[in-house]
Amino acid sequence: MPDIRKRSGTKGVVYQVRYEDKSSATGYSYKSFPLRKEAQAFIENLSTVKQLNRQIKSLDAAVDTWLNICESEGRDGRKPVSRAVIKLYTQRARIIKAYDWGKALQEITKPDVVAFRSWLLNQYSRDQSRKVLSSLHSVLLEMISRGHIGHDPAMGVRIQSETTPIEIPSQEEVRTILRAADALATSRHSQVREAWKRYRPMIYLAVASGMRPQEYVALPRRDVLSNGIRVSQAMDRSGKIGSPKSRAGHRTIDVGQEVIQMILDFTGDEGSPDNLVFGTRTGKPMQLVPFRASAWNPLMKEAGLMVPNADTSEAQPKYTPYALRHFFASSLLMKNCDIKYVQSQMGHARAGLTLDTYGHLISVKDDARSATTRGLVGELLSA
Incomplete structure (x- = not known):
């Protein structure tokens, strides 16, 4: 049975998976991951790879299936997306399919996705590349839920969004x-x-x-x-x-x-x-x-x-x-409303999105709080 071992070395902490491998002289092989969740995903993939439904063999077919699901029944229990969103998804699908993956869907690995990310960034804007990579991740998650692949090779592969300064009226x-x-x-x-x-x-x-x-x-x-x-x-x-x-x-x-x-x-x-x-x-x-x-x-x-x-x-x-x-x-932020309340009022899916957009205002507020705190003793003495 495979297990995970935490290892510390000169390059930092890694999580090493030991698993059975009949082709190895010892009967075991090892694979290291920077994150425990990646190591766990690898183990889960080992246990499911023999039971995969290989009806969808290529990423192109996976993308087409994903588009059809989004339009006809909706992903993960959600409602089908609108025609306008399908149009956007179709554009991203063309980009994913334009890349030469060179292997079957079940054989795609994280390095393949990293190489795809590099190709994207050299061909398209950073914002467009980030959205296409997000759609690829969505495709792969759908394939996992339907038993066509055992793990998500795009896990942890991201493109940081560009932080465009927002202009706020006084x-x-x-x-x-x-x-x-x-x-x-x-x-x-x-x-x-x-x-x-x-x-x-x-x-x-x-x-x-x-x-x-x-x-x-x-x-x-x-x-x-x-x-x-x-x-x-x-x-x-x-x-x-x-x-x-x-x-x-x-x-x-x-x-x-x-x-x-x-x-x-x-x-x-x-x-x-x-x-x-x-x-x-x-x-x-x-x-x-x-x-x-x-x-x-x-x-x-x-x-x-x-x-x-x-x-x-x-x-x-x-x-x-x-x-x-x-x-x-x-x-709301300048009136000391907590971030979760601001998130709910704005309709943001994540508090992190609220922080990414308006976090600089919190630092300004924190500066005012710090000044107030540092001035406490001075106020007492002056009184």
């Missing part, structure tokens, strides 16, 4: 944005005033909830609660409304009564609970591109938050609508 800038929304809603031009009956509560809601734009344009009346906003659906890339992309996207956000009342005043008493709060006159969802052109850009201009484009020097909004989501998260 409190004063957000006040200016809200005042601009108020001004547009009371414009002397009837068409502007009429349009901003809808846009004004949208902007206030974005500030108060941190909702993604694709979530608040898909908000149904039934999800406006007495003490907050429930997120049960969102708009996908194709402009259609369906479930949020992840389970974490389903959430209830604590929203102040003044914004809830603003939404209720706009919707009135008539209409079905399934009607969209911010739908068009025909009841269809507002699309994001027209929203930016007809609402967001005029709002930024009214607020005086336009900057020159680096390439054309033409004036453009200083922020995107997503900046209000960043403002919401930063406000």
